[in-house]
Amino acid sequence: MKSDLKKDVTLNLKALPSHVAIIMDGNGRWAKKRLMNRVKGHEKGSKTVRSIVAAAREFGIGTLTLYAFSTENWARPKPEVKALMMLLKRFIVSERQELLKNNIRLNIIGQKKRLPPDVQKEIDTTMALTRNNNQMVLNLALSYGSREEITAAVRKIAGKIESKDLNCDDITQDLISAHLYTHAMPDPDLIIRTSGEYRLSNFLLWQAAYSEIYISDTLWPDFSKSEFIEILKNFQKRDRRFGKVTCNTSNDG
Numbered sequence: 001m002k003s004d005l006k007k008d009v010t011l012n013l014k015a016l017p018s019h020v021a022i023i024m025d026g027n028g029r030w031a032k033k034r035l036m037n038r039v040k041g042h043e044k045g046s047k048t049v050r051s052i053v054a055a056a057r058e059f060g061i062g063t064l065t066l067y068a069f070s071t072e073n074w075a076r077p078k079p080e081v082k083a084l085m086m087l088l089k090r091f092i093v094s095e096r097q098e099l100l101k102n103n104i105r106l107n108i109i110g111q112k113k114r115l116p117p118d119v120q121k122e123i124d125t126t127m128a129l130t131r132n133n134n135q136m137v138l139n140l141a142l143s144y145g146s147r148e149e150i151t152a153a154v155r156k157i158a159g160k161i162e163s164k165d166l167n168c169d170d171i172t173q174d175l176i177s178a179h180l181y182t183h184a185m186p187d188p189d190l191i192i193r194t195s196g197e198y199r200l201s202n203f204l205l206w207q208a209a210y211s212e213i214y215i216s217d218t219l220w221p222d223f224s225k226s227e228f229i230e231i232l233k234n235f236q237k238r239d240r241r242f243g244k245v246t247c248n249t250s251n252d253g
């Protein structure tokens with residue numbers, strides 16, 4: 001992997017977020033601006049996914065989560081859903097060797113069982129092949145919705161109470177976190193959303209409690225490694241107080 005990071009003296013590689021999550025938005029608008037079909041935007045967006053995964057790995061980010069398909073996205077026109085599933089499958093197959101070479105583990109958060117069987121099969125193969133990789137986790141959020149995730153967690157916990165494996169008093173924040181799709185990973189330190197929309201759109205609602213949020217006006221197909229570096233530099237200037245106060249300020253926040 002060719003690196004131009006050394007030239008970038010102001011990005012502190014020792015103070016990177018451990019977990020970056022991205023809401024990749026704006027594929028449709030990118031295509032519309034060019035009088036193209038929305039699917040062309042998703043195709044170009046897939047290329048951006050490749051370059052941003054490579055960049056995150058190069059920087060040394062431990063977990064990268066990409067919101068690729070939400071529970072709500074099933075309601076899009078059938079041809080668009082079909083095209084997105086085809087692009088996902090293509091990505092998962094074509095990136096297999098790259099993930100292996102770069103020691104990246106593929107993980108899925110969301111309702112994997114709702115995906116078409118051929119997509120599930122390729123996901124399972126890539127997940128099995130990369131399961132021992134330990135330099136970065138690439139989490140693809142597929143058929144993911146935070147409310148669905150929390151609802152499923154509540155259902156699992158209630159089942160354990162019903163079967164007397166748990167008591168009501170055992171319900172803690174850690175127990176809830178342990179029943180989410182993201183149970184084995186840190187909460188996102190930084191959530192990036194492209195295309196200038198100011199909302200979380202049912203993405204990691206529980207996990208985002210203390211995430212820093214960065215909204216970029218760039219449409220996802222145009223998002224670049226250099227902008228990613230600028231956002232990471234911006235993150236490094238933020239004062240994360242987690243509701244406490246820092247030594248030199250009395251402001252809460």
Ligand code: FPP
Nearest residue numbers: 024025026027028029042045046068087091
């Ligand atoms: C949002 O743009 C994007 C999506 C719903 C899908 C994201 C998918 C990709 C980036 C490509 C495939 C993914 C992988 C992992 C290879 P939008 O369609 O809502 O854009 P709009 O708001 O401008 O209409």
